[in-house]
Amino acid sequence: MDFNYSENQTIISETIKDFSKREIAPYMNEWDEKQIFPIELFKKIGNLGMMGVLVPEEYGGSGLSYDEYVTIISELSKVCGAIGLSVAAHNSLCTGHILKFGNEDQKKKYLPKLASAEYLGAWALTEPVTGSDAMRMNTTARKEGDNWVINGAKNFITHGSSGDVIVVVARTGELGDSRGISAFIVDSSNPGVSSGKKENKLGMRASETAEVIFSNCVVSNDALIGKVGDGFIQSMKILDGGRISIAALSLGIAKGAYNAALKYSKERVQFGKTISNFQAISFTLADMATEINAAELLIYKSAYLINNNKPVTIESAMAKYFSSELAVKISSEAVQIFGGYGFVKDFPVEKYYRDSKLCTIGEGTSQIQKLVISKNILS
Numbered sequence: 001m002d003f004n005y006s007e008n009q010t011i012i013s014e015t016i017k018d019f020s021k022r023e024i025a026p027y028m029n030e031w032d033e034k035q036i037f038p039i040e041l042f043k044k045i046g047n048l049g050m051m052g053v054l055v056p057e058e059y060g061g062s063g064l065s066y067d068e069y070v071t072i073i074s075e076l077s078k079v080c081g082a083i084g085l086s087v088a089a090h091n092s093l094c095t096g097h098i099l100k101f102g103n104e105d106q107k108k109k110y111l112p113k114l115a116s117a118e119y120l121g122a123w124a125l126t127e128p129v130t131g132s133d134a135m136r137m138n139t140t141a142r143k144e145g146d147n148w149v150i151n152g153a154k155n156f157i158t159h160g161s162s163g164d165v166i167v168v169v170a171r172t173g174e175l176g177d178s179r180g181i182s183a184f185i186v187d188s189s190n191p192g193v194s195s196g197k198k199e200n201k202l203g204m205r206a207s208e209t210a211e212v213i214f215s216n217c218v219v220s221n222d223a224l225i226g227k228v229g230d231g232f233i234q235s236m237k238i239l240d241g242g243r244i245s246i247a248a249l250s251l252g253i254a255k256g257a258y259n260a261a262l263k264y265s266k267e268r269v270q271f272g273k274t275i276s277n278f279q280a281i282s283f284t285l286a287d288m289a290t291e292i293n294a295a296e297l298l299i300y301k302s303a304y305l306i307n308n309n310k311p312v313t314i315e316s317a318m319a320k321y322f323s324s325e326l327a328v329k330i331s332s333e334a335v336q337i338f339g340g341y342g343f344v345k346d347f348p349v350e351k352y353y354r355d356s357k358l359c360t361i362g363e364g365t366s367q368i369q370k371l372v373i374s375k376n377i378l379s
Contacts, residue, residue, distance in 0.1 A: 005071070009068055012072055019048065024041070025080075028206065033345075035206070037086075037208040039120065041083065043117045043118075045083075045087060051114065052095060052116070053091050054069060054092075059112055059115065061115040067304075069091065069303075070244065070247075070299055072087065073245055073248035074255065077251070078255050081203070081252065081355035082203075082204045082207040083207070084248075085358070086207040088242075089158040090117075090120060090159070092244075093158075093238060093242055094166070095115070097183065097225065098185065102185070102226075121167070123158070123167045125154070126157070127155060132364070132365065135176050139152025139214060141172050141184060146221050148221065148223065151215060152170065152214050158207060160195055166186045166193070167186075168183070168184050170184065172229065172231075182230065183235065184219055191217075192215050192218060193217055194213045196210065197210065198210040198211075201358075202357065203351070203353075203355040204358050240306070241316070243302075243317055244303060244312075246323075246324060247319040250323035251296060254291075254326055257352035257356075258292060258334065260334060260338075261334035261338065261349065262276075292330070295323040298322055301319070302315045313372065331352040332353060335349050335353050
């Protein structure tokens with residue numbers, strides 16, 4: 001493993017810094033305050049080639065690796081976690097599912113438009129009463145001739161209202177049977193699809209989260225991804241990559257909060273000297289820097305494994321668990337370093353603090369990550 005940024009990663013990092021300075025930083029507080037989902041921004045990100053990062057060039061994507069992908073998500077999230085979250089969900093979940101398990105016709109139809117951000121992707125797994133317990137989902141897909149009829153509701157869906165293409169995971173067999181679940185590609189223009197409640201969230205407020213409702217939603221058999229009954233297994237494999245996404249998102253938030261705290265500590269004067277000169281502050285900063293470095297190593301190990309088609313389940317769970325909990329810890333410590341100013345919206349760390357918490361919940365809670373890790377190490 002090479003721990004230095006590649007030329008691609010260096011270019012990407014500088015590109016995102018410049019783009020974020022122009023297109024994100026001036027507006028992100030308003031987006032956050034008013035819970036505005038800046039959908040046109042993602043078309044601009046698509047123009048940079050960052051909405052189809054892992055999609056091969058033959059399908060209109062950038063054809064890059066997880067190394068570049070981690071760089072993109074973490075650099076965006078240094079500035080705004082909500083934008084990093086939406087880019088991650090689009091790339092790793094909806095687009096990633098079609099890329100990994102779709103047939104050639106499905107790839108040719110959807111990937112070019114997803115990679116360019118002409119289409120925005122959503123991935124619908126979670127339901128109101130089945131979060132981590134996905135095998136007991138209530139959304140069903142019933143075969144009728146050459147079609148499938150989908151009924152049910154999904155919640156906490158990123159881009160649930162604005163997504164153009166939805167990968168929906170539905171029960172096609174018995175309740176609780178991991179081989180009784182299948183995945184389908186559904187266009188949001190389908191008359192059987194509607195969006196429900198848009199969630200009013202603590203953090204990540206510029207990333208849209210909404211309910212998706214399927215009411216006698218008819219799709220052809222061509223919408224089926226892979227084989228009947230493969231949907232749950234597919235989803236678990238997609239979440240392996242998704243955990244790397246959330247780990248990268250967490251890393252960016254942690255770095256953003258740390259950088260803000262470091263800068264502030266060198267400027268804030270108390271008792272005649274900058275607060276960085278006090279051991280309590282300098283030791284806290286030392287711990288923050290060390291733990292960020294540890295998180296980054298876990299993430300890039302996972303990226304190395306997935307790039308080389310090696311098993312990554314336990315490593316991605318570790319990376320996601322450690323990095324997400326760390327993002328909460330570091331953003332909390334950053335607020336503490338800022339003191340009273342850390343609690344007001346004039347300074348950036350309160351937003352990092354609010355945004356960070358979702359990282360310990362989305363795409364598998366920290367408790368689920370520990371379950372995955374413990375099962376693997378004890379098997």
